[in-house]
Structures are given as structure tokens and as C-alpha cells.
């Protein structure tokens with residue numbers, strides 16, 4: 124078997140999947156959660172119907188990896204005899220800055236660079252570096268590790284899309300620019316869509332809408348990202364679960380003054396207390412918002428309206444940026460499941476020749492399906508994302524290139 128372990132490390136969690144790349148099936152998956160707080164493991168072996176949930180002490184990522192080795196190689200969650208059966212490990216790394224434009228074989232220098240980029244993504248990159256170091260300790264000697272960067276796909280954006288209107292020195296000295304995120308997902312779903320449409324990516328202009336707790340929209344022209352809604356950080360662009368998305372920068376400084384917030388407090392306010400949660404007062408979950416709106420909750424309805432209106436504007440803007448549009452795709456928890464959001468976005472888009480099959484839209488979730496009518500000039504699709512699979516595929520490709 125050709126086994127690849129995919130790791131997605133956060134500051135207090137370590138999500139993993141072990142994939143058999145011979146048939147791309149998932150042998151085991153789970154999460155070491157609450158690292159540095161107390162510790163909890165959830166582990167699943169889909170083929171055996173095994174589900175393990177237990178409290179474990181995880182002072183650091185190292186103990187979490189040690190537990191991961193134990194649960195993969197022993198007890199009822201066992202799927203392999205030893206870690207030497209794993210061909211390679213693929214890590215999701217959030218920020219590659221301007222340094223990493225593609226998936227990269229990990230060396231000590233790469234880990235140092237990822238750690239140094241923590242300045243741009245403090246919540247994510249340092250845990251990614253910790254996980255890379257901790258993982259190395261538990262792997263069989265010589266097992267390659269690969270970094271798949273969330274920002275890499277967007278490195279094809281032209282300066283007119285990624286530069287801000289701040290003094291140029293801030294870009295030169297502090298690398299302040301739009302980077303874009305969710306790149307792994309946008310890359311996976313646009314490729315899956317071109318396969319489903321039976322047309323090469325090089326001939327397609329796609330607006331890819333990844334809508335979840337975090338949301339971003341990317342204009343993908345000929346398989347390349349040419350613009351995206353997230354920016355210097357994943358806070359920019361659309362209204363999200365708890366993130367505010369784009370706001371007038373002067374409103375930010377004004378609110379700071381009114382509340383007496385420090386820069387850190389304001390950042391927490393915009394990242395954790397805003398978005399659906401702050402707007403609606405109902406919650407951060409799209410299902411709660413849709414249910415409350417259906418019951419007549421006005422703030423929940425405005426929240427939904429803002430979201431669908433913003434998405435609609437980006438679709439129009441990106442069609443203009445690409446001078447055309449062949450397909451719109453919806454992915455992520457909301458994009459794949461919420462017929463309300465998809466329907467709201469595609470309503471009144473006849474000027475662009477967009478027409479969806481309402482019946483199909485309202486009954487479809489989580490499946491690769493075209494929801495536009497045969498008359499629609501632009502195809503509209505639901506495309507389930509699978510970032511872990513793309514990370515595993517990339518990992519194998521990079522390892523074989525470097526053999």
C-alpha cells in the first residue's frame with residue numbers, strides 16, 4: 124500500500140487522515156484536540172466502524188503525535204503495524220508568503236522559513252512549524268515530509284490584484300499585500316469541476332465560492348488564481364461565521380477609539396465577535412441564521428442578505444476582471460449544503476444569463492452536481508471540496524519528483 128499521512132495542525136489541535144493512495148481511500152482519521160489545555164483524541168476507522176473518543180494529556184504537539192502513532196499502530200484503532208509503512212507525510216501550512224509558490228519538500232530550512240513567516244500568520248504558522256518538528260521525531264528515519272501552502276495557489280495573482288493602496292515601502296519592508304487563502308480547496312474544486320465539465324482548465328473562467336466558517340471567492344482564469352477575496356489575512360472579503368470581512372479601515376480605527384481597544388483586542392473583535400455572530404446576534408452557524416431568518420428574525424435575514432449580496436457582487440466583479448465567465452462553483456460547508464445561500468446568490472442574475480434549477484438546488488447537498496438549467500449561459504455547480512486528498516496527491520507527486 125502507498126500510505127500518506129495528512130496533517131492539519133492548529134494552535135491547539137492536530138487533525139489527521141491516513142490515506143491509501145492506491146485507491147485514495149481513507150484508512151483512519153481523527154483529531155488530537157485541546158493541545159496545551161488538557162487533551163482529547165477522537166479517532167475513526169471507517170472500514171471497521173471503529174470510533175475512539177478519549178481524554179489524553181497533550182501538553183504539546185509532540186505528545187499528540189506520540190498518541191497518534193500509538194492509536195494508528197495498536198488497539199482497536201490500529202490500521203498499520205509500524206510508522207515505517209507510511210511513505211510520506213503532507214502538512215497543510217497556512218502561509219508561504221512570497222517565498223513558497225508551490226508544494227515543497229520539507230527541510231530544516233523550510234521549517235525555519237515557515238516559523239519566520241509566523242509574523243504574517245501568528246495563529247497558524249508557528250503551530251505548523253511545531254507540528255513539522257514534532258512529526259519528524261515520531262516518523263521512521265528518512266520518511267519525507269511535504270508542505271502544502273494555503274497561499275501558494277494565489278501567487279499567480281498580478282500586482283494590480285494583490286497590492287494595497289498603502290505606501291509602497293510597506294510592501295517592500297513588511298510584505299504587506301494580499302496573499303489569499305483556501306488555495307488548496309480552490310485548486311482542488313476547480314480541477315474537479317473541469318473534469319466534471321469535460322473541458323480543460325486552461326480553457327475555463329471560473330468563480331470558485333468556498334463558503335464555510337471561513338469563506339473566500341477566487342477568480343480562476345485558465346487554472347490560475349487571478350484575484351481572491353481574502354487578503355493579507357483570512358479576515359478580508361466576505362462576511363463569515365465570526366469574521367467581519369471587508370470594512371472601511373477608518374471604521375476600524377473609530378471603533379478602537381470608542382471601545383478603547385488595543386490592536387490585539389480589535390483584531391479579536393473583528394475575528395471572533397463579528398460576522399454572522401455579531402451581525403445577527405443569533406450565532407455563527409449558517410444553519411442557525413437560516414432557521415432564524417425563516418422564523419422572521421430581522422437581523423438574521425439582513426445577515427443572510429448581506430452574505431448573498433456580497434457574493435453576487437464578487438461574481439459580477441470577477442466576471443468583469445476575467446472578461447467572461449464559464450462557471451460558478453459552490454463548495455465548503457455552506458456552499459455544499461445551503462440551498463438558501465446558493466439560491467439567494469443566483470437569483471436575479473439573468474443579466475449574466477445565469478439560471479438555476481430551483482428544484483435541484485433545494486434538494487441537493489454535498490454532491491458534485493450541476494444545478495444550472497440547460498439554458499443557463501453560465502454553468503453553476505456544487506463541488507464538494509477535499510483538501511486532504513489534494514494534499515496527499517501533491518505529497519506523493521513532490522516525493523516522486525525528488526527521488
Ligand code: AMP
Pocket residue numbers: 334335336337364407408409410411455456457460461462488
Ligand atoms: P465549514 O467551515 O466548511 O465546515 O462550514 C461550516 C458552515 O457550514 C457552518 O456555517 C454550517 O452552518 C454550514 N453548514 C453545514 N452543514 C449545513 C447544512 N446542512 N445546511 C446549511 N449550512 C450548513
